[in-house]
Amino acid sequence: MADIQESVRNYAERFKSAKLRERPLSAHLKALEAESIHIMREVAAEFANPVMLYSIGKDSAVMLHLALKAFYPSRPPFPLQHVDTTFKFRDMITYRDALAEALGLEMRVEINQEAVDRGVNPWDSGSQLHTQLLKTEALRAAMNRHGYDAAFGGARRDEEKSRAKERIFSFRDTNHGWDPKNQRPELWRNYNTKIRKGESIRVFPLSNWTELDIWQYILEDDIPIVPLYYAAHRPVVERDGQVIMVDDERLPLQDGEKPDLRMVRFRTLGCYPLTGAVESSAQTLEEIVLEMLTARTSERSGRLIDHDEAGSMEKKKREGYF
Amino acid sequence: MDTQTSRADVMERLTQSGQHGVLRFLTCGSVDDGKSTLIGRLLYDSKLLFEDQINVLERDSRKHGTAGDEIDFALLLDGLEAEREQGITIDVAYRFFATEKRKFVVADTPGHEQYTRNMATGASTADAAVMMIDARKGVLVQTLRHTYIARMMGIRHIVLAVNKMDLVEHGRTRFHEIVAEYMKNAEELGFETITPIPMSARYGDNVTRHSESMSWYKGPTLLEHLEELDITTDIESEPFRMPVQWVNRPNLNFRGYSGTVVSGKVKPGDAIVVSQSGLAANVERIVTADGDLEIAQAGDAVTLVLNHEIDISRGDVLAAAEERPEVSDQFAAELLWMAEDDLLPGRSYLLKIGTATTPATISALKHKVDINTYEKKPSRKLEMNGIGMCNVSTARPIAFDPYHTIRDMGAFILIDRFTNQTVGAGMISFGLRRASNIHHHAMDVTKADRAQLKAQKPAILWFTGLSGAGKSTVANIVERKLASAGHHTYSLDGDNVRHGLNRDLGFTDEDRVENIRRIGEVGKLFVDAGLLVTCSFISPFRSERRMVRELVDEGEFIEVFVDTPLEVCMERDPKGLYKKAQAGEIKNFTGFDSPYEAPESPEIRVDTTSISAEEAADQVIAKLRELGRLG
Structure with a gap:
């Protein structure tokens, strides 16, 4: 784990005194970066109690990176909020804590302890109940506990059909619900930030980024990410056509299952029993980007929760999911 | 691989x-x-x-x-x-x-x-x-x-x-x-x-x-x-504009203004102004997390540091000093209505343009466009999905350019103040006042300085009431008493205004509104000069008196309702005007064949039927002292 600590420390140094880039950023990434920064500054200026929902993955890494840039030389004027299901990969938690410490940012962690104590988990409770209690409920609890009026999320429109329809400033009622049929028109870069007490806005600064943009930006701007994105020999089992990593003893093996050492990596990081790995030899960012350029499946194919039913994401979002 | x-x-x-x-x-x-x-x-x-x-x-x-x-x-x-x-x-x-x-x-x-x-x-x-x-x-x-x-x-x-x-x-x-x-x-x-x-x-x-x-x-x-398809635009060759989003102050040694450049270019050394206030400075640094830039252009999100401190906050537009945007509180715009409730001229909405948000009303709907035939038709309202050309009036002046020249400087949304819904999308065509191209030049001596020299807080004392109510009589005594106590005053009334400044105006409704508007503006200048200004005008309509009230700062407009009943005024009839009105020689005479809207909550109400003019003046001065205007 020494390299996580070190890469994160080096990263934090960059925001103490700005240095000129050696190569200019690709033009389209520069435009996306500027758009995201603009969105973040609008939120910081217009909301009383904003927060960044931070989920440790590559999109969160980019979103946080953009926030560090948006307010430089100030630090982002909001805390980070992680909703921890307690089923995250170990490396994710190590990375999360190291990053918050090195950057001196407040990392708030919300756990639905009641559900954890009752033994809710992805394999016995099923992915739907697991997500409902440990993610959606925990998120709503965090929103209520801290009274956030705006929350940044790292969702992108290219991820999923219902996300493709969502506004950048997405209104949530007092129950954190989304009404897809009654969204506020959103024109130009002129965002309506007006809400009443108890209501909130989810803000998606990465709306117009694609998965490839995210990787290209991580490459061009040297952003440290959780090592699970890089291919390595990892113990895995195959379940329902998905390659599941045996991160530690939290994953109970089924009869006849025997972990196999395979060269795999993750394109997306969620709860480890619900996130499938892909066979890959990409050990560097360059190789990951090249792999992306020839990919034949979408990243969310590795997310079991999206397969529950058609429209499952829309349903979760209406209930207050990210 | x-x-x-x-x-x-x-x-x-x-x-x-x-x-x-x-x-x-x-x-x-x-x-x-x-x-x-x-x-x-x-x-x-x-x-x-x-x-x-x-x-x-x-x-x-x-x-x-x-x-x-x-x-x-x-x-x-x-x-x-x-x-x-x-x-x-x-x-x-x-x-x-x-x-x-x-x-x-x-x-x-x-x-x-x-x-x-x-x-x-x-x-x-x-x-x-x-x-x-x-x-x-x-x-x-x-x-x-x-x-x-x-x-x-x-x-x-x-x-x-x-x-x-x-x-x-x-x-x-x-x-x-x-x-x-x-x-x-x-x-x-x-x-x-x-x-x-x-x-x-x-x-x-x-x-x-x-x-x-x-x-x-x-x-x-x-x-x-x-x-x-060639989609290059000339937005980078338009004049520099940057609406300020956020003031960046990590510590006492750094003060920057963060925003996205929406047109033109900016370099260290360039002369810029704050459009709304006219305050000027030079750009010292263009700060980004990737190091200071030599140049920033349309589309770039940057933080500007200026060579000296001036008053700038969110909503201000930093602009090239040589080519400034228009600054006005009235403009013409094309509007797309997006709400189920019709657009009603006169209702107050929130208008967001760039990073500035201000209350606004549609003062006039000039025409509606039939977008099936592209014909322009007169209309009193705009329903959902309707498009119209209208005049917009904002509570505070805003900086803008025509939408088709600099998109971000001319695009606004209207927000319903009750539901918070985005109800309209507007595109500014042009400013409506010639004054819009007159830019405020920031003066070294301010209103506060001038007032301090005179040891008083300037104000407009607005005497309203029927003809013959005793407005000028009371105002005259008030000014005399103030002057003899060493205060600096001026008085405006029908006589000194109608014969000069407003000689061109008659007594139609439009002319009455313009009459009061001009008096309000002159009163505002005298307040700026640090004076206590008495104004005696019938000013029958609440909306005009409110207009003058909104011209000056909070507390600077003091409404004095000289509350004398019509019968008493007619009996006094000092200028013989009521007799002429009764004889039909004067039309549109207030209280007679033209309405008088009494103030609902004036700062001061004097009843000249129960006290003398002298006592009424004392009452006014006592109130002024209570309001802290006399130093």
């Missing part, structure tokens, strides 16, 4: 794919013209759909599809459950794809009339519009409607996609008929390019590959055209 993959190799491949930059376009047109099918086809043929997405699509096509056994591409985009069930597009969907030449963001917008506002949402960020037409149906009302909105939103390029050519036997004549019909309507709108392409999206003909069935068509396929 080669483990020696170098960054240079990867970068080369990546830059190749983006060499023509990003093109944002929207598809629009009527219901069932095949918009979603077209985009699905573009993604499918460009090999941009992932295998798992195709699997889901095939499954959904069997369940909800309208294309028989074939893949129903519309299901790829209609992401909401209600859309899949009803088989229609409700909201804008954004899709992303790339070819070797260019990256694309496509907004798929709804065709139904009740979702016109969603189409405008998609159009507001698009460079080009693909206007779909069903070759069997030809140009429809909705085609013209969307064409108008596209132009209004500033889209410069139209692709006329004449779709479903397979259903009209790929007929060349039919195609030219439709193009001619469209041109007849669209030509006058002044698009830079209109490119007609005959196609059949369902089979991919002339979408991504040339059609064998339409060999008579020699032009580019849709994709070829979109890859090559």
Whole structure:
């Protein structure tokens, strides 16, 4: 784990005194970066109690990176909020804590302890109940506990059909619900930030980024990410056509299952029993980007929760999911 | 994969794919013209759909599809459950794809009339519009409607996609008929390019590959055209503008202004001004997390540090000192109404332009546009999806440029103050006051300095009441008493104003309003000079008195209601005016054949039937002392 600590420390140094880039950023990434920064500054200026929902993955890494840039030389004027299901990969938690410490940012962690104590988990409770209690409920609890009026999320429109329809400033009622049929028109870069007490806005600064943009930006701007994105020999089992990593003893093996050492990596990081790995030899960012350029499946194919039913994401979002 | 993959190799491949930059376009047109099918086809043929997405699509096509056994591409985009069930597009969907030449963001917008506002949402960020037409149906009302909105939103390029050519036997004549019909309507709108392409999206003909069935068509396929379309603008050669989003103050040694440059360029050393206040400074540094820049231009998100401290906050627009935006509280704008409740002139909304938000009213609806025929018609209201030209009046002056010159400086939204819904989208055409080009020059001696020298707090004492109520009599005594106590005063009344400044005004309603407006402005200047100004005018309408109140700062307008009943005034009749009015010699006489709206909550009310004018004056002065205006 020494390299996580070190890469994160080096990263934090960059925001103490700005240095000129050696190569200019690709033009389209520069435009996306500027758009995201603009969105973040609008939120910081217009909301009383904003927060960044931070989920440790590559999109969160980019979103946080953009926030560090948006307010430089100030630090982002909001805390980070992680909703921890307690089923995250170990490396994710190590990375999360190291990053918050090195950057001196407040990392708030919300756990639905009641559900954890009752033994809710992805394999016995099923992915739907697991997500409902440990993610959606925990998120709503965090929103209520801290009274956030705006929350940044790292969702992108290219991820999923219902996300493709969502506004950048997405209104949530007092129950954190989304009404897809009654969204506020959103024109130009002129965002309506007006809400009443108890209501909130989810803000998606990465709306117009694609998965490839995210990787290209991580490459061009040297952003440290959780090592699970890089291919390595990892113990895995195959379940329902998905390659599941045996991160530690939290994953109970089924009869006849025997972990196999395979060269795999993750394109997306969620709860480890619900996130499938892909066979890959990409050990560097360059190789990951090249792999992306020839990919034949979408990243969310590795997310079991999206397969529950058609429209499952829309349903979760209406209930207050990210 | 080669483990020696170098960054240079990867970068080369990546830059190749983006060499023509990003093109944002929207598809629009009527219901069932095949918009979603077209985009699905573009993604499918460009090999941009992932295998798992195709699997889901095939499954959904069997369940909800309208294309028989074939893949129903519309299901790829209609992401909401209600859309899949009803088989229609409700909201804008954004899709992303790339070819070797260019990256694309496509907004798929709804065709139904009740979702016109969603189409405008998609159009507001698009460079080009693909206007779909069903070759069997030809140009429809909705085609013209969307064409108008596209132009209004500033889209410069139209692709006329004449779709479903397979259903009209790929007929060349039919195609030219439709193009001619469209041109007849669209030509006058002044698009830079209109490119007609005959196609059949369902089979991919002339979408991504040339059609064998339409060999008579020699032009580019849709994709070829979109890859090559020149969308460069001259926004970087417009004057520098940057609305301030956020004041960046990490510590006492750093003060920067963060925002996105929306037009022009800026370099260290450049002279800039704060548009609204006229305060000037020079740019010292352009700060970013990637180091200080030599130059920033339209589109860049930066933080500017100036060479000396001036008062700047969110909502201010930093602009090139040599070429400033207009600053005004009244302007003409084209407005698209998006709420179910009609737009009512006179109602107060919140207006957000750039980073500034201020209360605003539509002061006049000049005409409504019938976007089916493009005719201008008079109207008193605007219903949902209606478009009109109107005059807008804001509570505070705002800095702006015409929408079609600098988009971000002329685009505003209106927000309902009760529901917080975005109810209108406006595009500023021009400022309405000649004064809008007169820029405030920041003076070294301020109102506060002048007031301090005089040891008093300046104010307008506004005496209102019927003719003969005793306004001038009381005001005269008040001024005399103030002056003898060493205060600096001035008095405005009908005599010294009507004979000079307002000599050109009569007694019609419009002239009465203008009379009070001018007096208010003069009163404001005297307040700025540090004086206590008495104004004695009948000023029968509440709205005018409120107008004057809003001209000056809080506490500077003191309304004195000289409350004398009409019978008493008529009996006094010091100038014999009531007699003339009774004889019909004077028309529109207040209290007689013209109404007087008594103040609801004046700062001071004096009753001249129970006390003398002298006592009334003492009452006024006592109140002034209580309000702290006398130092």
